[in-house]
Amino acid sequence: MAKPxxxxxxxxxxxxxxxxxxxxxxxISIVEDTPGVTRxxxxxxxxxxxxxxxxxxxxxxxxxxxxxxxxxxxxxxxIAIDMANVIVFLVDGQEGVTPADQEVAVLLRxxxxxxxxxxxxxxxxxxxxxxxxxxxxxxxxxxxxxxxQALGIGDMLDEIVAxxxxxxxxxxxxxxxxxxxVGKPNAGKSSLVNKIIGENRVIVSDVAGTTRDAIDTPFxxxxxxxxxxxxxxxxxxxxxxxxxxxxSVVRALTAIERADVCxxxxxxxxxxxxxxxxxxxxxxxxxxxxxxxxxxxxxLEKDDKTMNKFINDxxxxxxxxxxxxxxxxxxxxxxxxxxxxxxxxxxxxxxxxRISTGMVNDIINEAVLINQPAISGGRRLKILYTTQVAVKPxxxxxxxxEPELMHFSYQRxxxxxxxxxxxxxxxxxxxxxxxxx
Numbered sequence: 001m002a003k004p005x006x007x008x009x010x011x012x013x014x015x016x017x018x019x020x021x022x023x024x025x026x027x028i029s030i031v032e033d034t035p036g037v038t039r040x041x042x043x044x045x046x047x048x049x050x051x052x053x054x055x056x057x058x059x060x061x062x063x064x065x066x067x068x069x070x071x072x073x074x075x076x077x078x079i080a081i082d083m084a085n086v087i088v089f090l091v092d093g094q095e096g097v098t099p100a101d102q103e104v105a106v107l108l109r110x111x112x113x114x115x116x117x118x119x120x121x122x123x124x125x126x127x128x129x130x131x132x133x134x135x136x137x138x139x140x141x142x143x144x145x146x147x148x149q150a151l152g153i154g155d156m157l158d159e160i161v162a163x164x165x166x167x168x169x170x171x172x173x174x175x176x177x178x179x180x181x182v183g184k185p186n187a188g189k190s191s192l193v194n195k196i197i198g199e200n201r202v203i204v205s206d207v208a209g210t211t212r213d214a215i216d217t218p219f220x221x222x223x224x225x226x227x228x229x230x231x232x233x234x235x236x237x238x239x240x241x242x243x244x245x246x247x248s249v250v251r252a253l254t255a256i257e258r259a260d261v262c263x264x265x266x267x268x269x270x271x272x273x274x275x276x277x278x279x280x281x282x283x284x285x286x287x288x289x290x291x292x293x294x295x296x297x298x299x300l301e302k303d304d305k306t307m308n309k310f311i312n313d314x315x316x317x318x319x320x321x322x323x324x325x326x327x328x329x330x331x332x333x334x335x336x337x338x339x340x341x342x343x344x345x346x347x348x349x350x351x352x353x354r355i356s357t358g359m360v361n362d363i364i365n366e367a368v369l370i371n372q373p374a375i376s377g378g379r380r381l382k383i384l385y386t387t388q389v390a391v392k393p394x395x396x397x398x399x400x401x402e403p404e405l406m407h408f409s410y411q412r413x414x415x416x417x418x419x420x421x422x423x424x425x426x427x428x429x430x431x432x433x434x435x436x437x
Contacts, residue, residue, distance in 0.1 A: 009087055268328070371413060
């Protein structure tokens with residue numbers, strides 16, 4: 001099942017990014033003493049007491065503008081409400097309750113979402129009593145913390161994970177191929193699902209962000225069982241800036257985590273965008289099988305070089321996904337859509353492929369004979385034994401004399417040899433380097 005989501009909301013300069021980095025355990029968000037500096041990576045995987053979840057820093061929802069803080073705050077809160085299981089409402093304990101805090105508190109109370117009220121900058125005993133003022137927001141008992149000094153973080157995390165929904169067992173059996181359809185808003189994800197299914201189970205609109213939540217569409221083709229997880233970007237209401245497509249990445253995370261196969265839908269007219277790269281990166285990080293689907297191919301003016309140029313662009317922009325096959329389609333006309341389902345089945349089988357230990361060692365030993373590792377510091381890498389230890393994705397343990405001698409280029413060479421022998425189209429391959437005494 002997908003991990004729950006917690007989102008940090010608060011007006012500028014209350015310490016959202018500092019808290020985000022403290023929970024994440026590393027410096028991800030930019031932290032400066034200037035409102036509105038958070039720009040890029042706004043999500044991370046986090047864990048507390050065996051509870052894994054996705055943490056979102058809403059500080060980057062919109063760049064700093066001349067708009068009033070209250071409007072910015074409402075937009076942040078609306079986006080957090082749309083995405084999160086638990087909302088962390090961060091306020092400044094040294095400034096006290098502000099009108100913006102009061103307005104957002106009203107919005108959060110109406111959301112029916114779990115809200116954890118966190119009073120930051122309680123850095124010294126003299127500020128401790130400031131926490132009580134925030135009872136007036138009507139969001140329950142406030143928790144005083146210092147994000148900068150990591151004070152009170154544990155109590156806050158206890159309250160956050162207590163608000164997560166209980167995770168049930170996956171509702172689909174092991175033979176069902178779960179397919180996440182991900183990509184930028186308005187790339188044609190819902191249209192693709194409808195064309196494959198053959199019936200309009202998903203609302204289709206030319207307005208980006210029509211689909212608010214993930215929609216599961218189970219269906220069968222012969223003896224094969226599938227479920228399509230259709231996702232979209234954030235809802236587009238008049239109260240939310242139109243320029244928030246980066247948050248479609250966050251919407252896609254939970255769908256990717258649930259899936260076996262990810263269809264990355266790219267708009268042929270727009271080409272490969274930053275959002276596509278971010279989503280592709282997360283697919284690769286999660287070790288999912290993937291197919292790159294270039295949609296709206298019918299709308300492009302083409303010659304005999306257009307397809308090759310697009311493929312080269314994909315290789316250049318998404319070099320870490322060289323294993324993923326690419327198909328050019330039109331969800332509107334149905335052009336080559338049937339090929340998508342064929343590729344889904346192929347890459348799913350490869351994702352779950354298991355190779356016998358004997359065959360793996362034969363391939364690796366032959367690869368070493370053809371191209372021996374380079375000598376480094378008077379020592380040469382020796383691969384003593386190889387075995388496959390997992391599937392989804394295929395994962396191989398290499399037992400070595402000195403793991404630190406394994407250069408990434410030689411590891412890539414071994415991966416290419418495995419792909420040459422067994423295919424593995426559409427799936428990443430993982431190596432675990434082990435020292436054998």
